[in-house]
Amino acid sequence: EEQLVESGGGLVKPGGSLRLSCAASGFMFTSYSMNWVRQAPGKGLEWVSSISAGSSYTDYADSVKGRVSISRDNGGNSVYLQMNSLRAEDTAVYYCARASLPGYQYMDVWGKGTTVTVSS
Amino acid sequence: QSVLTQPPSVSGAPGQRVAISCTGSSSNIGAGYDVHWYQQLPGTAPKLLISHNNNRPSGVPDRFSGSKSGTSASLAITGLQAEDEADYYCQSYDRSGYVFGPGTKVTVL
Numbered sequence: 001e002e003q004l005v006e007s008g009g010g011l012v013k014p015g016g017s018l019r020l021s022c023a024a025s026g027f028m029f030t031s032y033s034m035n036w037v038r039q040a041p042g043k044g045l046e047w048v049s050s051i052s053a054g055s056s057y058t059d060y061a062d063s064v065k066g067r068v069s070i071s072r073d074n075g076g077n078s079v080y081l082q083m084n085s086l087r088a089e090d091t092a093v094y095y096c097a098r099a100s101l102p103g104y105q106y107m108d109v110w111g112k113g114t115t116v117t118v119s120s
Numbered sequence: 121q122s123v124l125t126q127p128p129s130v131s132g133a134p135g136q137r138v139a140i141s142c143t144g145s146s147s148n149i150g151a152g153y154d155v156h157w158y159q160q161l162p163g164t165a166p167k168l169l170i171s172h173n174n175n176r177p178s179g180v181p182d183r184f185s186g187s188k189s190g191t192s193a194s195l196a197i198t199g200l201q202a203e204d205e206a207d208y209y210c211q212s213y214d215r216s217g218y219v220f221g222p223g224t225k226v227t228v229l
Contacts (some may be wrong), residue, residue: 035218037166044122045158045166045209047218059217095165105213106156108177110165 002026002109004096009114012086020081020114022096027109029077033057033099035107036070036081038092038116046092049081050099064090086118123148124210124221131227132200140224142193142210153213155193157186160207160223169208170195202228 008020022034036048049070050059058070064083072079079096093115097107125143132138142155149155157170168177170186173193183199193212197204205228210221 037218044223045211045220047220050217061217097166100171105154106168106171106211107158107166107218108168108171110167112165 002098004098004109004111006094006096006111006114009094009116011117011119013120014087014118016086016118017082017084018086018116020083020094020096020116022079022081022111024077024079024096024098027098030054030074032101033104034070034072034079035097035099036079037095037097037107037110038090039095039113040089040092043092048094050104051079083116086116088118090116091118092116122222123214123216123219124212126208126210126221126224128222129225129227131229132197133229134200134202136200137196137198138200138226139197140195140208140210140226142195142212142221144191144193144212144214144219146191148191148212148214148219149188149193150191151214155186155188156211157184157195158209158211160209162206166209197226200226200228204228 051070067085069082093113095113096111098109100108154172158166159169160166173188174186
């Protein structure tokens with residue numbers, strides 16, 4: 001079964017940092033680009049960041065650019081999201097999602113999400 | 121504010137047909153990028169419902185269908201069932217990356 005499991009969420013103070021992890025299983029991880037998508041409480045989905053299969057390409061939403069860094073470990077079938085200078089508006093459920101093949105146009109496998117709360 | 125627009129809510133009785141619109145612009149849907157749809161049941165993660173405007177992944181009932189024309193797309197649910205009560209999101213792509221609609225809540229009366 002193709003599966004993504006996120007971890008690393010929690011309560012952090014404004015200005016703090018957090019590193020989210022996503023463990024993949026059941027598919028050829030090294031063939032797929034991966035994404036992070038977030039959902040603030042009671043709000044819609046917002047794409048956060050993408051990383052290509054070989055890590056050569058990364059992309060970020062303007063709302064997180066300069067504060068967030070995506071990376072992956074193909075040997076360990078994991079993708080990470082390092083979040084710094086966190087703000088209250090970063091409070092959300094963060095989902096790890098696999099980009100479709102070919103063309104990366106949509107996300108075909110999603111994790112259950114991990115919750116990040118930024119509050120003093 | 122979302123790049124794509126959707127109605128906040130639609131409702132229908134069991135067995136009826138409902139449709140959800142998704143309107144974009146010349147920089148996303150109108151630029152030729154396909155539209156994809158996700159279903160999010162209460163308290164769960166999003167699930168791919170329709171890809172490439174009108175393709176249903178394996179396991180998605182055929183009462184769900186999609187279409188695209190110009191700068192807009194639409195998701196239709198025919199024979200509405202109680203388990204279809206959920207939030208539905210359209211998604212496309214533009215120069216800023218993946219873009220989502222704000223979501224539409226479908227209520228089964």
